[in-house]
Amino acid sequence: MAKVSVIHVREATDEELMDISRRYMLSLSLDEMKAIKAYFISIGRDPTDVELNTIAQTWSEHCYHKTFKGIIETNDGIIDNLLESYIFRVTKELSKPWCLVVFEDNAGIVRLEGDWSIAVKVETHNHPTALDPYGGAGTGTGGVFRDVIGVGAKPILSIDVLFFGPLDYPYELLPQGVMHPRRVMRGAVAGIRDYGNKMGVPTACGAIGFDEGYLCNPLVYAGCVGIMPFSRYTRKPKPGDLIVLVGGRTGRDGLRGVTFASTELTPESEKVSVISVQIGNPIEEKKLLDAIMRARDEYSEPLYSAITDCGGGGLSSAVGEMAKKIGAEVELSLVPLKYEGLEPWEIWLSESQERMVLAVPEGNIDKLMKIFREEDCEATVIGRFTSTGKLRVYYEGEVVCDLDLEFLFKGIPRVRRRAYWNPLREWDPDFPMPTDLMDILRRILSDPNVASKEWVIRQYDHEVQARVVIKPMVGIHGDGPSDACVLKPLKDSWIGVVVSCGVNPKYSRYPYKMALSVVDEAIRNNVAVGGRRIALLDNFSWGNPEREETLGALVEAVKGCYDAAKAFDTPFISGKDSLYNEYRLPDGSYRSIPGTLLITAIGIIPDIRKAITMDFKEPGNPVYVVGYTRCELGGSYYYSIMGIDSGVIPSVDLNNAKLIMDRIVEAIDVGCIRSCHDCSEGGLAVALAESSFSGGLGVEVWLSEVPRLGLVRDDKILFSESNTRFIVEVRKGMEDYFERIFYNLPYRRIGYTTREGRLVIHGVNGRVYEEDIWSLKDAWKSTFNW
Amino acid sequence: MQDTHRVWRVYVSYKQDTLDPVSMRIQWEIRDMDVKGVEKVKVIQGFRLDGDLSEDDVKLICEELLHDPIIQEYVYFLEGESNIRLDGWIIEVKYKPGVFDSLASSVLEASRIIGIDRLSHAETFTLYVLNGCLNYDKVELVARRCLANPIIHDYKILPPV
Numbered sequence: 001m002a003k004v005s006v007i008h009v010r011e012a013t014d015e016e017l018m019d020i021s022r023r024y025m026l027s028l029s030l031d032e033m034k035a036i037k038a039y040f041i042s043i044g045r046d047p048t049d050v051e052l053n054t055i056a057q058t059w060s061e062h063c064y065h066k067t068f069k070g071i072i073e074t075n076d077g078i079i080d081n082l083l084e085s086y087i088f089r090v091t092k093e094l095s096k097p098w099c100l101v102v103f104e105d106n107a108g109i110v111r112l113e114g115d116w117s118i119a120v121k122v123e124t125h126n127h128p129t130a131l132d133p134y135g136g137a138g139t140g141t142g143g144v145f146r147d148v149i150g151v152g153a154k155p156i157l158s159i160d161v162l163f164f165g166p167l168d169y170p171y172e173l174l175p176q177g178v179m180h181p182r183r184v185m186r187g188a189v190a191g192i193r194d195y196g197n198k199m200g201v202p203t204a205c206g207a208i209g210f211d212e213g214y215l216c217n218p219l220v221y222a223g224c225v226g227i228m229p230f231s232r233y234t235r236k237p238k239p240g241d242l243i244v245l246v247g248g249r250t251g252r253d254g255l256r257g258v259t260f261a262s263t264e265l266t267p268e269s270e271k272v273s274v275i276s277v278q279i280g281n282p283i284e285e286k287k288l289l290d291a292i293m294r295a296r297d298e299y300s301e302p303l304y305s306a307i308t309d310c311g312g313g314g315l316s317s318a319v320g321e322m323a324k325k326i327g328a329e330v331e332l333s334l335v336p337l338k339y340e341g342l343e344p345w346e347i348w349l350s351e352s353q354e355r356m357v358l359a360v361p362e363g364n365i366d367k368l369m370k371i372f373r374e375e376d377c378e379a380t381v382i383g384r385f386t387s388t389g390k391l392r393v394y395y396e397g398e399v400v401c402d403l404d405l406e407f408l409f410k411g412i413p414r415v416r417r418r419a420y421w422n423p424l425r426e427w428d429p430d431f432p433m434p435t436d437l438m439d440i441l442r443r444i445l446s447d448p449n450v451a452s453k454e455w456v457i458r459q460y461d462h463e464v465q466a467r468v469v470i471k472p473m474v475g476i477h478g479d480g481p482s483d484a485c486v487l488k489p490l491k492d493s494w495i496g497v498v499v500s501c502g503v504n505p506k507y508s509r510y511p512y513k514m515a516l517s518v519v520d521e522a523i524r525n526n527v528a529v530g531g532r533r534i535a536l537l538d539n540f541s542w543g544n545p546e547r548e549e550t551l552g553a554l555v556e557a558v559k560g561c562y563d564a565a566k567a568f569d570t571p572f573i574s575g576k577d578s579l580y581n582e583y584r585l586p587d588g589s590y591r592s593i594p595g596t597l598l599i600t601a602i603g604i605i606p607d608i609r610k611a612i613t614m615d616f617k618e619p620g621n622p623v624y625v626v627g628y629t630r631c632e633l634g635g636s637y638y639y640s641i642m643g644i645d646s647g648v649i650p651s652v653d654l655n656n657a658k659l660i661m662d663r664i665v666e667a668i669d670v671g672c673i674r675s676c677h678d679c680s681e682g683g684l685a686v687a688l689a690e691s692s693f694s695g696g697l698g699v700e701v702w703l704s705e706v707p708r709l710g711l712v713r714d715d716k717i718l719f720s721e722s723n724t725r726f727i728v729e730v731r732k733g734m735e736d737y738f739e740r741i742f743y744n745l746p747y748r749r750i751g752y753t754t755r756e757g758r759l760v761i762h763g764v765n766g767r768v769y770e771e772d773i774w775s776l777k778d779a780w781k782s783t784f785n786w
Numbered sequence: 787m788q789d790t791h792r793v794w795r796v797y798v799s800y801k802q803d804t805l806d807p808v809s810m811r812i813q814w815e816i817r818d819m820d821v822k823g824v825e826k827v828k829v830i831q832g833f834r835l836d837g838d839l840s841e842d843d844v845k846l847i848c849e850e851l852l853h854d855p856i857i858q859e860y861v862y863f864l865e866g867e868s869n870i871r872l873d874g875w876i877i878e879v880k881y882k883p884g885v886f887d888s889l890a891s892s893v894l895e896a897s898r899i900i901g902i903d904r905l906s907h908a909e910t911f912t913l914y915v916l917n918g919c920l921n922y923d924k925v926e927l928v929a930r931r932c933l934a935n936p937i938i939h940d941y942k943i944l945p946p947v
Contacts, residue, residue, distance in 0.1 A: 131935075131937050132935055132937055132938050135938065171820060171931075179935070180819065180931070182818065182819060183819065183931070183932065186815070251884075251886060252884055253884075253885070253886050277885065277937060277938055278886075279885060279886040279887075279888060279938075280888070281886070281888040281891070283888075283892070284888075338886070352886075786814075786818070
């Protein structure tokens with residue numbers, strides 16, 4: 001007899017419904033429970049635990065994004081579906097022919113050259129990492145690789161952006177059940193390292209930041225770029241196709257990870273979550289990848305008609321999604337298990353890693369099985385797609401789940417939430433200018449957010465596959481901070497893929513401008529090495545959207561994404577959100593993360609031999625600043641060192657920004673640029689210092705020449721974090737070319753590179769600031785001297 | 787003649803005069819996590835091999851799979867019959883039941899590949915042998931703060947004999 005229980009929802013009162021939601025850890029609201037009750041009344045029976053869990057997974061915030069797709073009341077009116085209204089809309093409006101698959105599969109796909117195309121996905125894996133940094137971050141990486149494999153592409157780059165609490169946080173003050181940021185960071189880095197390195201995927205792009213807001217909720221964004229011939233893309237399971245589960249075996253790991261991800265963490269999470277923790281096995285995934293690539297390529301057509309990752313929600317979500325428009329039948333007792341004793345709902349929902357689901361036409365099954373046998377990778381037929389419109393699951397022949405797919409995917413009541421946002425009034429404070437600006441520069445350089453992450457980067461293999469052309473560390477000693485990563489994915493073509501990111505939680509108090517800023521940052525990092533034709537990915541990590549201000553901030557950020565993407569002519573192709581990143585302390589108070597928007601930019605460069613790095617190349621070259629420096633020091637490192645929490649958060653001049661980016665690319669193409677570095681954290685001063693010590697050359701500049709608006713003080717010119725600015729070293733003798741390209745745009749020659757290793761800055765009033773570049777480099781490198 | 791059910795334990799560690807980066811790393815991390823008094827750490831990778839294995843089987847598994855003959859050495863013994871002395875405080879860390887142990891699953895699979903199909907179950911654990919000015923509380927602090935994660939690990943502390 002099947003080990004299934006029936007749950008009596010039809011006669012349940014509201015209170016009892018909520019009790020069921022809690023008892024079975026469904027994380028469903030009363031409205032949702034009522035919708036379930038109504039459905040089962042209409043079909044005249046009560047649900048099984050398998051059915052209830054299936055619905056809860058499908059309707060979870062993690063899978064369904066009910067906040068983003070819900071109805072939001074704001075002071076300026078109603079927003080019906082935040083995703084459709086802004087993110088999807090900009091992609092639709094820009095309507096780029098090179099965007100092949102957007103927002104409808106596991107990963108976004110853009111054309112590269114000929115039939116070759118690039119698949120990209122960035123995921124969050126925050127909650128699991130808070131509990132077990134090593135396993136959580138590792139499986140985050142493994143999971144996003146499978147997203148890319150899940151469209152039929154081969155992973156060629158791993159991207160990782162991490163946020164932790166302050167590294168010097170006192171142990172005594174750590175809330176109960178929270179691990180120290182140092183330990184979380186080391187564990188997370190090791191997890192990412194071990195997954196990428198062992199699977200043979202280079203990890204060559206990312207960022208790491210620190211803020212007290214991440215103490216209880218560290219963030220892990222794991223991304224992956226893959227390559228595939230687009231003619232091999234297929235996503236149309238047909239009734240009659242077999243459902244084949246491939247890869248690792250199924251155990252209890254990661255059960256209910258999805259509903260878990262849609263709740264806040266509490267000290268109790270530590271106790272209940274042993275089942276939510278997943279442990280990765282990269283070797284298993286490598287075998288899976290090899291087998292799938294053969295199944296994709298060995299015959300005139302792929303042996304599968306559809307493929308998907310078995311991730312959050314396990315089989316229930318993978319099979320459910322594929323069967324959405326047709327129907328499916330699955331026999332759970334066929335699923336290979338790691339150990340005996342799993343109940344049917346556990347098999348159906350398990351989030352054991354390294355598994356994928358294929359839809360395979362019956363005629364291909366023998367060929368497919370042969371390949372998987374040869375690659376020593378398990379493959380099992382567990383069911384069949386049907387045309388019944390139903391998701392029917394059996395255990396040892398007995399029906400344990402029989403749901404209408406229409407109800408499962410469309411039956412969820414729309415979430416209705418209120419958002420409130422009080423626009424921030426900003427002003428720039430007046431205070432006496434400190435005398436030792438070079439000391440401030442040193443302190444900014446050694447701030448963990450800015451300092452060299454070489455300790456982390458060196459643990460990641462960024463050479464494997466031999467495709468990475470511009471590596472994360474550049475310059476004469478191979479340790480300067482690269483703006484972006486450039487890949488050469490094809491053997492017989494010079495075309496390159498340029499990957500960069502932008503993220504800045506220090507601006508989160510003004511979410512609209514934060515969104516503009518991080519889109520600008522991602523794009524200018526991309527442009528700085530020669531990237532163009534850029535597509536974007538958005539990843540929101542936010543607090544509890546049931547609070548009006550938190551949701552209000554999210555709405556503001558989404559609006560910023562739309563405006564920026566429209567102005568830059570850069571469509572979104574994929575995205576993911578992670579909400580409820582909060583920690584409830586025993587006394588009932590909350591700790592929420594700062595709203596954190598990560599933008600990943602994917603560009604191309606027609607000829608990788610023209611790609612530019614950020615280190616100064618020769619002495620005596622003219623150095624230009626492109627873009628206006630404004631009085632925008634809100635959220636800057638300078639003000640944070642000075643203990644100032646006011647100031648104006650940087651915005652973006654949406655009318656000119658795209659033009660400036662385009663001209664940089666043009667100047668790189670004609671060959672008049674020797675080095676190019678974007679100005680971001682720490683402003684002009686940090687960018688100049690980084691380009692100098694990376695190239696082993698000095699630089700002498702005059703601040704009076706910097707194109708600026710409303711700025712007269714040396715400190716503010718040096719440390720303002722205005723967007724859309726670049727430091728450009730122009731090839732001597734090509735100044736005219738360069739200046740002609742930038743005609744009518746803000747640019748000025750501010751100085752030149754020198755042979756002596758000194759940073760020399762002439763202030764507007766004749767003061768001279770001077771510092772040895774190697775001492776600056778020491779400051780930058782000593783923080784993570786682990 | 788059929789052997790009764792026996793469980794073998796294997797300890798793998800770096801050879802005495804070889805650079806031991808794993809132990810050095812852990813020692814550094816303990817210091818970095820603000821625990822004072824730990825002067826020396828030795829990390830031992832442990833395996834528990836369950837099944838109807840002869841001594842030759844265990845030796846073959848150790849030789850072929852569990853250690854790197856250039857830099858590492860191993861000892862094996864029947865559980866409960868050890869006369870191996872480890873000097874210092876010992877913290878034994880292993881996965882909680884139900885947490886997937888990928889290293890152990892590799893040992894199982896690889897044993898089959900080298901022709902030993904009587905290994906029915908494998909587990910891994912790590913022993914940290916600590917020396918210095920220590921007491922139980924301090925060692926437990928090391929375990930909790932640096933070495934074991936209560937969500938996935940069980941740990942056990944053994945004072946010096």
